Amino acid sequence: MTTDLFNSGAGRILIVDDTPENVEVLTTLLQLEGYDVRGAISGQMALMGIEAEPPDVILLDIMMPDMDGYELCQTLKQNPKTKHIPIIFISALDDVFDKVKAFEIGGADYITKPFQQAEVLARVKNQLTIALLQRKLRQKNALLQKQNQQLQEIAEERRELVASLQAAQEQYRQMFEEAVVGIYQSSPEGVYFKVNNALARIYGYADAEDWLADIEHHNQRPYVDDSSWQKFQQQIQSRGVVRNLVSKVYRADQTITTICECARPVKSEDGQLLYYEGFVFELPTRNP
Structure with missing residues:
Protein backbone atom coordinates (compact mmCIF):
# COMPACT_ATOMS: atom_id res chain seq x y z
CA MET A 1 0.00 0.00 0.00
CA ALA A 142 6.46 8.39 18.98
CA LEU A 143 9.87 9.05 17.43
CA LEU A 144 10.37 12.11 19.64
CA GLN A 145 9.38 10.09 22.71
CA LYS A 146 11.85 7.38 21.73
CA GLN A 147 14.57 9.98 21.16
CA ASN A 148 13.76 11.65 24.49
CA GLN A 149 13.98 8.27 26.20
CA GLN A 150 17.31 7.61 24.53
CA LEU A 151 18.55 11.06 25.55
CA GLN A 152 17.43 10.42 29.11
CA GLU A 153 19.25 7.09 29.10
CA ILE A 154 22.36 8.76 27.69
CA ALA A 155 22.11 11.52 30.31
CA GLU A 156 21.75 8.91 33.07
CA GLU A 157 24.74 6.98 31.73
CA ARG A 158 26.69 10.24 31.58
CA ARG A 159 25.75 11.05 35.20
CA GLU A 160 26.88 7.59 36.27
CA LEU A 161 30.08 7.96 34.26
CA VAL A 162 30.78 11.40 35.74
CA ALA A 163 30.11 10.06 39.24
CA SER A 164 32.46 7.12 38.62
CA LEU A 165 35.08 9.45 37.17
CA GLN A 166 34.80 11.80 40.11
CA ALA A 167 35.12 8.88 42.51
CA ALA A 168 38.17 7.63 40.62
CA GLN A 169 39.68 11.11 40.60
CA GLU A 170 39.09 11.45 44.33
CA GLN A 171 40.65 8.05 44.92
CA TYR A 172 43.62 9.04 42.75
CA ARG A 173 43.93 12.37 44.58
CA GLN A 174 44.02 10.61 47.93
CA MET A 175 46.57 8.10 46.67
CA PHE A 176 48.62 10.93 45.16
CA GLU A 177 48.57 13.08 48.27
CA GLU A 178 48.97 10.28 50.80
CA ALA A 179 51.57 8.18 48.96
CA VAL A 180 54.79 7.45 50.84
CA VAL A 181 56.80 7.85 47.63
CA GLY A 182 57.25 11.07 45.75
CA ILE A 183 54.97 11.45 42.71
CA TYR A 184 55.21 14.18 40.10
CA GLN A 185 54.14 15.46 36.72
CA SER A 186 56.62 17.53 34.74
CA SER A 187 56.62 19.49 31.52
CA PRO A 188 58.31 18.09 28.38
CA GLU A 189 61.28 20.27 29.40
CA GLY A 190 61.54 18.43 32.73
CA VAL A 191 60.11 21.14 34.99
CA TYR A 192 57.80 19.85 37.73
CA PHE A 193 54.34 21.41 37.77
CA LYS A 194 52.54 18.95 40.04
CA VAL A 195 53.98 17.14 43.05
CA ASN A 196 52.64 15.34 46.08
CA ASN A 197 53.56 15.96 49.71
CA ALA A 198 56.02 13.07 49.82
CA LEU A 199 58.06 14.49 46.94
CA ALA A 200 57.94 17.96 48.47
CA ARG A 201 59.43 16.57 51.70
CA ILE A 202 62.20 14.85 49.73
CA TYR A 203 63.07 18.28 48.38
CA GLY A 204 63.05 19.79 51.86
CA TYR A 205 59.61 21.43 51.92
CA ALA A 206 56.82 21.01 54.45
CA ASP A 207 54.32 19.98 51.81
CA ALA A 208 53.42 20.39 48.12
CA GLU A 209 51.85 23.82 48.66
CA ASP A 210 55.03 25.04 50.34
CA TRP A 211 57.10 23.67 47.46
CA LEU A 212 54.92 25.25 44.74
CA ALA A 213 55.22 28.61 46.52
CA ASP A 214 58.97 28.55 45.86
CA ILE A 215 58.68 29.84 42.28
CA GLU A 216 62.40 29.93 41.58
CA HIS A 217 62.95 26.32 42.60
CA HIS A 218 60.03 24.65 40.86
CA ASN A 219 60.50 26.59 37.61
CA GLN A 220 63.72 24.73 36.81
CA ARG A 221 64.84 21.14 36.49
CA PRO A 222 65.82 19.73 39.89
CA TYR A 223 69.04 18.04 38.85
CA VAL A 224 72.44 19.16 40.09
CA ASP A 225 74.06 17.92 36.89
CA ASP A 226 72.42 18.42 33.47
CA SER A 227 73.76 15.03 32.44
CA SER A 228 70.98 13.51 34.55
CA TRP A 229 68.41 15.15 32.31
CA GLN A 230 70.28 13.87 29.26
CA LYS A 231 70.20 10.33 30.70
CA PHE A 232 66.46 10.78 31.39
CA GLN A 233 65.84 11.65 27.74
CA GLN A 234 68.09 8.87 26.48
CA GLN A 235 66.09 6.27 28.41
CA ILE A 236 62.83 7.69 27.05
CA GLN A 237 64.16 7.44 23.50
CA SER A 238 65.65 3.98 23.86
CA ARG A 239 63.21 2.29 26.27
CA GLY A 240 60.10 4.46 26.11
CA VAL A 241 60.27 4.85 29.91
CA VAL A 242 62.74 5.83 32.61
CA ARG A 243 63.71 3.11 35.08
CA ASN A 244 65.75 3.55 38.25
CA LEU A 245 67.57 6.67 37.16
CA VAL A 246 69.82 7.78 40.03
CA SER A 247 70.49 11.52 40.19
CA LYS A 248 71.58 14.18 42.61
CA VAL A 249 69.11 17.02 43.18
CA TYR A 250 69.03 20.26 45.14
CA ARG A 251 66.85 20.57 48.21
CA ALA A 252 65.13 23.78 49.34
CA ASP A 253 68.11 24.79 51.48
CA GLN A 254 70.50 24.12 48.59
CA THR A 255 71.81 20.95 50.16
CA ILE A 256 72.04 17.96 47.85
CA THR A 257 70.32 14.61 48.13
CA THR A 258 70.26 11.53 45.89
CA ILE A 259 67.08 10.20 44.30
CA CYS A 260 66.04 7.23 42.23
CA GLU A 261 63.21 7.88 39.80
CA CYS A 262 61.01 6.10 37.28
CA ALA A 263 58.89 7.95 34.73
CA ARG A 264 56.84 7.58 31.59
CA PRO A 265 55.73 10.01 28.87
CA VAL A 266 52.03 10.93 28.53
CA LYS A 267 51.04 11.69 24.95
CA SER A 268 48.00 13.05 23.09
CA GLU A 269 45.98 10.95 20.65
CA ASP A 270 48.09 12.24 17.78
CA GLY A 271 51.33 11.28 19.54
CA GLN A 272 52.37 14.69 20.86
CA LEU A 273 54.19 14.65 24.22
CA LEU A 274 52.04 16.33 26.86
CA TYR A 275 54.04 15.74 30.05
CA TYR A 276 55.98 13.18 32.06
CA GLU A 277 54.72 11.47 35.17
CA GLY A 278 56.83 9.50 37.58
CA PHE A 279 57.72 8.62 41.13
CA VAL A 280 60.82 9.23 43.22
CA PHE A 281 62.60 7.51 46.12
CA GLU A 282 65.19 9.29 48.20
CA LEU A 283 68.27 7.12 48.58
CA PRO A 284 69.91 6.94 51.99
CA THR A 285 73.08 8.90 52.43
CA ARG A 286 76.08 6.66 52.64
CA ASN A 287 78.48 7.26 55.49
CA PRO A 288 82.05 7.76 54.39
Whole structure:
Protein backbone atom coordinates (compact mmCIF):
# COMPACT_ATOMS: atom_id res chain seq x y z
CA MET A 1 0.00 0.00 0.00
CA THR A 2 1.26 3.45 -0.90
CA THR A 3 1.93 5.68 2.11
CA ASP A 4 0.93 8.89 0.33
CA LEU A 5 -2.76 9.10 1.20
CA PHE A 6 -3.12 12.48 -0.52
CA ASN A 7 -3.42 10.61 -3.80
CA SER A 8 -6.59 8.72 -4.61
CA GLY A 9 -6.21 4.98 -4.54
CA ALA A 10 -3.88 5.06 -1.56
CA GLY A 11 -6.33 4.22 1.23
CA ARG A 12 -8.08 1.17 2.62
CA ILE A 13 -11.79 1.71 3.14
CA LEU A 14 -14.30 -0.42 5.01
CA ILE A 15 -18.01 -0.07 4.18
CA VAL A 16 -20.40 -1.26 6.90
CA ASP A 17 -24.06 -1.52 5.84
CA ASP A 18 -26.62 -4.28 6.36
CA THR A 19 -27.98 -3.68 2.84
CA PRO A 20 -25.70 -5.54 0.34
CA GLU A 21 -26.87 -3.31 -2.53
CA ASN A 22 -25.56 -0.20 -0.71
CA VAL A 23 -22.24 -1.92 -0.05
CA GLU A 24 -21.98 -2.89 -3.72
CA VAL A 25 -22.73 0.62 -5.01
CA LEU A 26 -20.20 2.29 -2.70
CA THR A 27 -17.60 -0.40 -3.37
CA THR A 28 -17.86 0.10 -7.13
CA LEU A 29 -17.66 3.88 -6.78
CA LEU A 30 -14.58 3.83 -4.57
CA GLN A 31 -12.78 1.05 -6.43
CA LEU A 32 -13.05 3.10 -9.62
CA GLU A 33 -10.99 5.73 -7.78
CA GLY A 34 -8.39 3.10 -7.00
CA TYR A 35 -9.19 2.59 -3.32
CA ASP A 36 -8.79 -0.77 -1.58
CA VAL A 37 -12.40 -1.44 -0.49
CA ARG A 38 -13.92 -4.10 1.74
CA GLY A 39 -17.50 -4.56 2.87
CA ALA A 40 -19.27 -5.85 5.97
CA ILE A 41 -23.03 -6.34 6.39
CA SER A 42 -23.08 -6.31 10.21
CA GLY A 43 -21.34 -4.67 13.14
CA GLN A 44 -19.90 -7.97 14.38
CA MET A 45 -18.53 -8.81 10.94
CA ALA A 46 -17.01 -5.34 10.76
CA LEU A 47 -15.28 -5.77 14.15
CA MET A 48 -13.66 -9.03 13.02
CA GLY A 49 -12.46 -7.44 9.78
CA ILE A 50 -11.10 -4.37 11.56
CA GLU A 51 -9.25 -6.57 14.06
CA ALA A 52 -7.65 -8.52 11.23
CA GLU A 53 -6.73 -5.49 9.10
CA PRO A 54 -7.60 -1.96 10.32
CA PRO A 55 -8.82 0.29 7.49
CA ASP A 56 -7.86 3.92 6.98
CA VAL A 57 -11.48 5.11 6.84
CA ILE A 58 -14.83 3.52 7.72
CA LEU A 59 -18.11 4.34 5.94
CA LEU A 60 -20.76 3.34 8.50
CA ASP A 61 -24.53 3.01 8.25
CA ILE A 62 -26.46 3.87 11.42
CA MET A 63 -29.58 1.74 11.08
CA MET A 64 -28.44 -1.89 11.42
CA PRO A 65 -29.85 -4.81 13.43
CA ASP A 66 -28.09 -6.33 16.47
CA MET A 67 -25.37 -3.63 16.60
CA ASP A 68 -26.24 -0.28 15.05
CA GLY A 69 -23.72 2.26 13.77
CA TYR A 70 -23.65 4.22 17.03
CA GLU A 71 -22.74 1.13 19.06
CA LEU A 72 -20.06 0.09 16.60
CA CYS A 73 -18.56 3.57 16.59
CA GLN A 74 -18.48 3.68 20.42
CA THR A 75 -16.82 0.25 20.54
CA LEU A 76 -14.12 1.33 18.09
CA LYS A 77 -13.46 4.63 19.88
CA GLN A 78 -12.98 2.82 23.20
CA ASN A 79 -10.27 0.61 21.72
CA PRO A 80 -6.81 2.26 21.67
CA LYS A 81 -5.93 0.28 18.51
CA THR A 82 -8.92 1.57 16.53
CA LYS A 83 -9.86 4.90 18.10
CA HIS A 84 -7.84 6.84 15.52
CA ILE A 85 -9.74 5.44 12.50
CA PRO A 86 -12.02 8.18 11.08
CA ILE A 87 -15.67 7.14 10.74
CA ILE A 88 -18.00 8.69 8.17
CA PHE A 89 -21.63 7.99 8.96
CA ILE A 90 -23.91 7.39 5.95
CA SER A 91 -27.58 7.37 6.90
CA ALA A 92 -31.08 8.21 5.74
CA LEU A 93 -31.58 9.85 9.12
CA ASP A 94 -31.43 13.56 8.43
CA ASP A 95 -32.51 14.81 11.84
CA VAL A 96 -30.17 17.27 13.55
CA PHE A 97 -30.29 15.11 16.69
CA ASP A 98 -28.91 12.11 14.79
CA LYS A 99 -26.10 14.14 13.29
CA VAL A 100 -25.16 15.66 16.66
CA LYS A 101 -25.15 12.23 18.29
CA ALA A 102 -22.95 10.89 15.51
CA PHE A 103 -20.35 13.58 16.13
CA GLU A 104 -20.61 13.31 19.95
CA ILE A 105 -19.66 9.64 19.93
CA GLY A 106 -16.63 10.23 17.71
CA GLY A 107 -17.85 10.38 14.12
CA ALA A 108 -15.59 12.37 11.81
CA ASP A 109 -18.21 13.21 9.13
CA TYR A 110 -21.82 12.59 8.12
CA ILE A 111 -23.38 11.94 4.72
CA THR A 112 -27.15 11.84 4.25
CA LYS A 113 -28.77 9.28 1.92
CA PRO A 114 -29.42 9.41 -0.93
CA PHE A 115 -25.81 10.51 -1.32
CA GLN A 116 -24.10 12.21 -4.22
CA GLN A 117 -21.10 10.38 -5.62
CA ALA A 118 -18.94 13.51 -5.78
CA GLU A 119 -19.76 14.26 -2.15
CA VAL A 120 -18.77 10.76 -1.03
CA LEU A 121 -15.47 10.92 -2.90
CA ALA A 122 -14.66 14.40 -1.57
CA ARG A 123 -15.44 13.48 2.05
CA VAL A 124 -13.49 10.22 1.84
CA LYS A 125 -10.46 11.95 0.37
CA ASN A 126 -10.69 14.65 3.05
CA GLN A 127 -10.74 12.07 5.86
CA LEU A 128 -7.87 10.14 4.30
CA THR A 129 -5.84 13.34 4.17
CA ILE A 130 -6.61 14.10 7.82
CA ALA A 131 -5.82 10.48 8.76
CA LEU A 132 -2.45 10.72 7.04
CA LEU A 133 -1.54 13.93 8.82
CA GLN A 134 -2.61 12.50 12.17
CA ARG A 135 -0.70 9.30 11.52
CA LYS A 136 2.44 11.23 10.64
CA LEU A 137 1.99 13.33 13.76
CA ARG A 138 1.64 10.21 15.93
CA GLN A 139 4.70 8.67 14.29
CA LYS A 140 6.68 11.86 14.85
CA ASN A 141 5.54 12.05 18.47
CA ALA A 142 6.46 8.39 18.98
CA LEU A 143 9.87 9.05 17.43
CA LEU A 144 10.37 12.11 19.64
CA GLN A 145 9.38 10.09 22.71
CA LYS A 146 11.85 7.38 21.73
CA GLN A 147 14.57 9.98 21.16
CA ASN A 148 13.76 11.65 24.49
CA GLN A 149 13.98 8.27 26.20
CA GLN A 150 17.31 7.61 24.53
CA LEU A 151 18.55 11.06 25.55
CA GLN A 152 17.43 10.42 29.11
CA GLU A 153 19.25 7.09 29.10
CA ILE A 154 22.36 8.76 27.69
CA ALA A 155 22.11 11.52 30.31
CA GLU A 156 21.75 8.91 33.07
CA GLU A 157 24.74 6.98 31.73
CA ARG A 158 26.69 10.24 31.58
CA ARG A 159 25.75 11.05 35.20
CA GLU A 160 26.88 7.59 36.27
CA LEU A 161 30.08 7.96 34.26
CA VAL A 162 30.78 11.40 35.74
CA ALA A 163 30.11 10.06 39.24
CA SER A 164 32.46 7.12 38.62
CA LEU A 165 35.08 9.45 37.17
CA GLN A 166 34.80 11.80 40.11
CA ALA A 167 35.12 8.88 42.51
CA ALA A 168 38.17 7.63 40.62
CA GLN A 169 39.68 11.11 40.60
CA GLU A 170 39.09 11.45 44.33
CA GLN A 171 40.65 8.05 44.92
CA TYR A 172 43.62 9.04 42.75
CA ARG A 173 43.93 12.37 44.58
CA GLN A 174 44.02 10.61 47.93
CA MET A 175 46.57 8.10 46.67
CA PHE A 176 48.62 10.93 45.16
CA GLU A 177 48.57 13.08 48.27
CA GLU A 178 48.97 10.28 50.80
CA ALA A 179 51.57 8.18 48.96
CA VAL A 180 54.79 7.45 50.84
CA VAL A 181 56.80 7.85 47.63
CA GLY A 182 57.25 11.07 45.75
CA ILE A 183 54.97 11.45 42.71
CA TYR A 184 55.21 14.18 40.10
CA GLN A 185 54.14 15.46 36.72
CA SER A 186 56.62 17.53 34.74
CA SER A 187 56.62 19.49 31.52
CA PRO A 188 58.31 18.09 28.38
CA GLU A 189 61.28 20.27 29.40
CA GLY A 190 61.54 18.43 32.73
CA VAL A 191 60.11 21.14 34.99
CA TYR A 192 57.80 19.85 37.73
CA PHE A 193 54.34 21.41 37.77
CA LYS A 194 52.54 18.95 40.04
CA VAL A 195 53.98 17.14 43.05
CA ASN A 196 52.64 15.34 46.08
CA ASN A 197 53.56 15.96 49.71
CA ALA A 198 56.02 13.07 49.82
CA LEU A 199 58.06 14.49 46.94
CA ALA A 200 57.94 17.96 48.47
CA ARG A 201 59.43 16.57 51.70
CA ILE A 202 62.20 14.85 49.73
CA TYR A 203 63.07 18.28 48.38
CA GLY A 204 63.05 19.79 51.86
CA TYR A 205 59.61 21.43 51.92
CA ALA A 206 56.82 21.01 54.45
CA ASP A 207 54.32 19.98 51.81
CA ALA A 208 53.42 20.39 48.12
CA GLU A 209 51.85 23.82 48.66
CA ASP A 210 55.03 25.04 50.34
CA TRP A 211 57.10 23.67 47.46
CA LEU A 212 54.92 25.25 44.74
CA ALA A 213 55.22 28.61 46.52
CA ASP A 214 58.97 28.55 45.86
CA ILE A 215 58.68 29.84 42.28
CA GLU A 216 62.40 29.93 41.58
CA HIS A 217 62.95 26.32 42.60
CA HIS A 218 60.03 24.65 40.86
CA ASN A 219 60.50 26.59 37.61
CA GLN A 220 63.72 24.73 36.81
CA ARG A 221 64.84 21.14 36.49
CA PRO A 222 65.82 19.73 39.89
CA TYR A 223 69.04 18.04 38.85
CA VAL A 224 72.44 19.16 40.09
CA ASP A 225 74.06 17.92 36.89
CA ASP A 226 72.42 18.42 33.47
CA SER A 227 73.76 15.03 32.44
CA SER A 228 70.98 13.51 34.55
CA TRP A 229 68.41 15.15 32.31
CA GLN A 230 70.28 13.87 29.26
CA LYS A 231 70.20 10.33 30.70
CA PHE A 232 66.46 10.78 31.39
CA GLN A 233 65.84 11.65 27.74
CA GLN A 234 68.09 8.87 26.48
CA GLN A 235 66.09 6.27 28.41
CA ILE A 236 62.83 7.69 27.05
CA GLN A 237 64.16 7.44 23.50
CA SER A 238 65.65 3.98 23.86
CA ARG A 239 63.21 2.29 26.27
CA GLY A 240 60.10 4.46 26.11
CA VAL A 241 60.27 4.85 29.91
CA VAL A 242 62.74 5.83 32.61
CA ARG A 243 63.71 3.11 35.08
CA ASN A 244 65.75 3.55 38.25
CA LEU A 245 67.57 6.67 37.16
CA VAL A 246 69.82 7.78 40.03
CA SER A 247 70.49 11.52 40.19
CA LYS A 248 71.58 14.18 42.61
CA VAL A 249 69.11 17.02 43.18
CA TYR A 250 69.03 20.26 45.14
CA ARG A 251 66.85 20.57 48.21
CA ALA A 252 65.13 23.78 49.34
CA ASP A 253 68.11 24.79 51.48
CA GLN A 254 70.50 24.12 48.59
CA THR A 255 71.81 20.95 50.16
CA ILE A 256 72.04 17.96 47.85
CA THR A 257 70.32 14.61 48.13
CA THR A 258 70.26 11.53 45.89
CA ILE A 259 67.08 10.20 44.30
CA CYS A 260 66.04 7.23 42.23
CA GLU A 261 63.21 7.88 39.80
CA CYS A 262 61.01 6.10 37.28
CA ALA A 263 58.89 7.95 34.73
CA ARG A 264 56.84 7.58 31.59
CA PRO A 265 55.73 10.01 28.87
CA VAL A 266 52.03 10.93 28.53
CA LYS A 267 51.04 11.69 24.95
CA SER A 268 48.00 13.05 23.09
CA GLU A 269 45.98 10.95 20.65
CA ASP A 270 48.09 12.24 17.78
CA GLY A 271 51.33 11.28 19.54
CA GLN A 272 52.37 14.69 20.86
CA LEU A 273 54.19 14.65 24.22
CA LEU A 274 52.04 16.33 26.86
CA TYR A 275 54.04 15.74 30.05
CA TYR A 276 55.98 13.18 32.06
CA GLU A 277 54.72 11.47 35.17
CA GLY A 278 56.83 9.50 37.58
CA PHE A 279 57.72 8.62 41.13
CA VAL A 280 60.82 9.23 43.22
CA PHE A 281 62.60 7.51 46.12
CA GLU A 282 65.19 9.29 48.20
CA LEU A 283 68.27 7.12 48.58
CA PRO A 284 69.91 6.94 51.99
CA THR A 285 73.08 8.90 52.43
CA ARG A 286 76.08 6.66 52.64
CA ASN A 287 78.48 7.26 55.49
CA PRO A 288 82.05 7.76 54.39
